[in-house]
Amino acid sequence: GNSVTQMEGPVTLSEEAFLTINCTYTATGYPSLFWYVQYPGEGLQLLLKATKADDKGSNKGFEATYRKETTSFHLEKGSVQVSDSAVYFCALIRSNFGNEKLTFGTGTRLTIIP
Amino acid sequence: GAVVSQHPSWVICKSGTSVKIECRSLDFQATTMFWYRQFPKQSLMLMATSNEGSKATYEQGVEKDKFLINHASLTLSTLTVTSAHPEDSSFYICSATGGETQYFGPGTRLLVL
Numbered sequence: 201g202n203s204v205t206q207m208e209g210p211v212t213l214s215e216e217a218f219l220t221i222n223c224t225y226t227a228t229g230y231p232s233l234f235w236y237v238q239y240p241g242e243g244l245q246l247l248l249k250a251t252k253a254d255d256k257g258s259n260k261g262f263e264a265t266y267r268k269e270t271t272s273f274h275l276e277k278g279s280v281q282v283s284d285s286a287v288y289f290c291a292l293i294r295s296n297f298g299n300e301k302l303t304f305g306t307g308t309r310l311t312i313i314p
Numbered sequence: 315g316a317v318v319s320q321h322p323s324w325v326i327c328k329s330g331t332s333v334k335i336e337c338r339s340l341d342f343q344a345t346t347m348f349w350y351r352q353f354p355k356q357s358l359m360l361m362a363t364s365n366e367g368s369k370a371t372y373e374q375g376v377e378k379d380k381f382l383i384n385h386a387s388l389t390l391s392t393l394t395v396t397s398a399h400p401e402d403s404s405f406y407i408c409s410a411t412g413g414e415t416q417y418f419g420p421g422t423r424l425l426v427l
Contacts, residue, residue, distance in 0.1 A: 232414060243320070243407050244358070244418040251414065289357065293416070301348060302409075302416055306357045 202227045206290050206305030213280055214313050221275040221308050223264075223290035231292040233257075233266055233273040234302070238287045247275075247288070282312045316342050316412040320419035327398055328427055335393045335422045337408030343388035344410035349381075352405045352421075364391045398426045 207222040225233065232251040236244040248257030250266035250273065257264050262277045273290060290305040317340040327333050337347055345366050350358040362383050363371045370383035380402075382394040391410075395402055403426045409416040 234415075236418070241421075241423075243421040244409075246415060246417065249415065293414075301360055301363060304357050309355070 202231070202292060202294055202303040204290050204292055204303050204305040207308055208306070209287075210309040210311060212311045212313060215282055216279045217312075219275070219277040219280045219284075219310070221288055221290075221310070223273045223275065223305060225271050225273065225290075225292050227271075227292055227294055227303075229294060230268075231294050233264070234291045234293070235262070235264055235273070235275050236289040236291060236304075238289065238307075240286070244289065280310075280312050282314055285310055285312045316340075316410075316415070316417040318408065318410050318417045318419040320406075320408055320422050322422060323420060324423040324425075326425045326427065329399050330397055333395045333398055333424060335395075335406055335408075335424075337391045337393070337410070337419050339389045339410040339412070339417070342410075342412045344391075344412060345388060346411045347385060347391040348409045348411075348416065349383060349391070349393050350407045350409070352407060354405075358407060361393075395424065398424070400426045402426050 203226045234249045235247040237247045238244050248259040250257040253268035255266045264275045287307045287309045289307045291302045319338045321336045347364040349361045361376045364383045364385040366385045372378045385391040407421045409418045
């Protein structure tokens with residue numbers, strides 16, 4: 201079956217540090233990959249996505265590249281801010297037919313210290 | 315971008331009462347909506363898949379008679395927690411599929427006293 205393995209947290213970094221949150225997946229076929237972010241007390245927001253191999257998703261300074269050869273979708277940001285403190289979820293969906301459920305990783309809590 | 319709303323955002327109720335949570339897609343039609351439950355500091359647990367005009371598909375271990383789901387239109391799905399008990403206290407999140415992406419609501423925090 202499908203699964204997503206995420207880097208365990210919590211992760212604590214100083215402001216302006218470089219961020220990497222690892223994500224690897226197992227799936228049949230060609231899944232679409234996502235990073236969602238959850239700020240305290242809120243629902244999930246789509247951060248970025250990639251739908252095919254070698255695609256790079258980017259948003260708000262975050263990037264992730266769909267690597268089929270390593271089955272990975274690592275999240276990176278060159279210089280984090282305090283406002284980036286949140287929980288980050290890697291997820292995949294097997295197909296784009298609209299009724300497929302997302303498979304989530306366990307989430308990584310990120311705290312940025314001023 | 316696509317917007318999904320939930321109402322109410324939080325609710326406190328007495329044990330034994332029923333609580334209805336609404337999930338709406340505001341600017342797109344969603345044939346499929348999903349209901350999740352999230353415990354503190356944990357990932358989302360899928361409870362059920364709600365399809366417009368048909369019965370919901372529940373995940374293993376989720377009581378369908380306790381968590382009633384109705385998806386009466388392409389923009390509205392409701393989750394009713396029947397005879398709620400303190401162990402049902404949780405954060406409930408819905409999502410709606412717009413194209414190839416799922417968009418999430420802001421969540422409903424339920425506290426059962």
